[in-house]
Amino acid sequence: MEKFIRSLNVGKSIVYFGGFGFLLWILTRWGIPTLEKYAGIETIFGWFILGGAGVFLPMIILAVYKTCKDGFCESMHAFFFRLRLAGFRIMDLFYILLGTALSGFFMWLIIFGTDKVGMPLTLHPSFMEFSGFSAGERWKLLYWIPLFIVNIFGEEMLWRGYILPRQVTAFGKSGWILNACLWFFFHSAFGFDLMVLMIPTLIIVPLFTYFRRNTWVGIGIHALINGPAFIGLALNLF
Numbered sequence: 001m002e003k004f005i006r007s008l009n010v011g012k013s014i015v016y017f018g019g020f021g022f023l024l025w026i027l028t029r030w031g032i033p034t035l036e037k038y039a040g041i042e043t044i045f046g047w048f049i050l051g052g053a054g055v056f057l058p059m060i061i062l063a064v065y066k067t068c069k070d071g072f073c074e075s076m077h078a079f080f081f082r083l084r085l086a087g088f089r090i091m092d093l094f095y096i097l098l099g100t101a102l103s104g105f106f107m108w109l110i111i112f113g114t115d116k117v118g119m120p121l122t123l124h125p126s127f128m129e130f131s132g133f134s135a136g137e138r139w140k141l142l143y144w145i146p147l148f149i150v151n152i153f154g155e156e157m158l159w160r161g162y163i164l165p166r167q168v169t170a171f172g173k174s175g176w177i178l179n180a181c182l183w184f185f186f187h188s189a190f191g192f193d194l195m196v197l198m199i200p201t202l203i204i205v206p207l208f209t210y211f212r213r214n215t216w217v218g219i220g221i222h223a224l225i226n227g228p229a230f231i232g233l234a235l236n237l238f
Contacts, residue, residue: 005082006070008166010178016163017182020055025189027054028127043128045143052147059154063162083161084215092212096220099208103225106200114196123233126191132236141234148230152223159183161215164206176210201225 008016031054032046041049063083067073072082080086114121124130133140159179168175184202187195201221209218231237 005165005169007170008163009170013163013167013178013182016158017186020059020158021186021188023058024051024055024186027051028125028189032127044130047125047128048143048147052150056147056150056154059158060150063154063157066162082165083157084165084209084213085157085161088214088216092214092217093220095208095212095217096224099204099217099221100224103201103204103221107197107225110197110199121193121197122191123194123197125189125194127189130233132234138235141231144230144234148223148227152219152226156209156215156218156222160206160209160218164210168210176206179206179210 027050028047031050032043035041035046035049036043067079067082070082072078077086111121164176164179167178171178180203183206184195184199187198187202190198205218205221208221209215
């Protein structure tokens with residue numbers, strides 16, 4: 001069994017990101033409407049189901065499988081060390097908070113700037129209209145929690161925990177740039193507006209995770225941007 005981190009070239013990187021990006025596109029463009037048509041499941045709940053079980057949970061499974069296949073499952077320490085989940089330091093918390101603040105600030109600048117030039121961005125994915133839950137339906141946010149968990153851990157374990165170190169092995173200090181660029185295109189199913197809005201996060205998460213060599217940094221920033229943003233939309237705060 002291999003005990004070193006293998007390199008990952010551009011072509012294979014595209015296969016990983018493109019494969020899951022295509023799966024995300026198919027499930028949002030075909031799967032969700034099918035659930036709505038034949039099972040009467042609202043679009044937002046179709047997203048909770050198919051996004052979680054169809055895209056992000058398989059990411060976790062693949063990250064675990066590939067890590068074990070590469071020979072890092074003989075102990076829990078080896079497994080977590082390979083996925084950059086083995087430790088957490090006070091400076092990691094600092095970078096999580098800094099990354100969240102920078103991402104939020106630059107996203108606000110994008111929203112402010114596009115509004116000023118008369119080109120406001122749509123703040124919901126292109127595959128669904130979501131105007132939030134009414135006052136009596138806010139308990140339905142509980143259905144979102146499983147999706148939130150597998151979304152954050154699925155993407156960060158695979159993109160940053162497993163793939164980023166292999167890209168760094170192949171391309172050195174510029175490996176995180178490839179990771180960020182492909183992560184941008186992975187979100188194609190969300191539509192151009194959201195892709196533009198997410199650019200700060202799509203840059204900062206891979207950069208800070210690479211710099212700290214700790215996947216918890218990416219998990220923290222991703223969660224602190226993604227979670228409050230969806231809750232704000234769901235509660236009609238935006």
